[in-house]
Amino acid sequence: MTPVLIKICGATSAGEMELLASAGADLVGLWHGVPGGRADLPLAELAALAAAAHRTERLRPVLVTFLNDVGELSVALTSARVDWVQLHGYQPPGTVRALKSAGDFTVVKVVHLGAKTAKGAGTCPELPLIPSYERAGTDLFLLDAAAEDGRIGSTAQQVDGHAVLEVVERMTRPFLLAGGISGDNRADYRAVLEHPLFRGIDVDTAAKDPGSGWIRAERVTAVVRGWRAGDDGTRAGTGV
DSSP, rough: OOOOEEEEOOOHHHHHHHHHHHTTEEEEEESSSSOOOOTOOHHHHHHHHHHHHHHHOEEEEEEOOOOOOOHHHHOOOOOOOEEEEOOOOOOHHHHHHHHHHHHHEEEEEEEEEEESSSSSTOOOTTTTGGHHHHHHTTTTTEEEEEEETSSSSOOOOOOOHHHHHHHTTOOOOEEEOOOOOTTTTTGGGHHHTTSTTTEEEEEEEGGTTTTTTTTTTHHHHHHHHHSSSOOOOOOOOOOO
């Protein structure tokens, strides 16, 4: 069994890089171009934290953004020495195509599903565009929950496993799973884990202290242990 790739999102300090690497995470999401986001980073801080991630020799930084301006994104990625970008908004396939032409970037495109407990659970507005995203060069998809009020990103709401499988049947590229992922709900997604395109998880809320919002070692460790149960070793590298 290929060990589950674990991405922790919304880091804001160099100390969190060592913490994440020691706990067994593989990818760290650094926010830039997320207006009003509690973990949004100016470009200089993005570059500093990306450098701290590289120094761990384990973590790969991922720029997480709502930006759609390819020129602005290319500058941010290049100056911060980040080669993975997660398009978390509703950027069109053309943005993916332009990014792939602009540099040797790995593009993760988020697609949004209605939350498990919400009206319209499982609906996916990007579903008809999945073939276009793939033709544009998307390397991975990330399936995340959209709240009933339209909020996207860090909603802490789960998606339904059956709805996930219906969406990924339209895909030929690997995918990550997000949306209310915690250390104790792997069993809810047993069939998703068995899908040949499944690569790992993206976690935000469950990795953080509810009061301070800081990433906590014990919470990350719980996620790693919970989702790598049954894996035959520690993941080496972050290839997809």
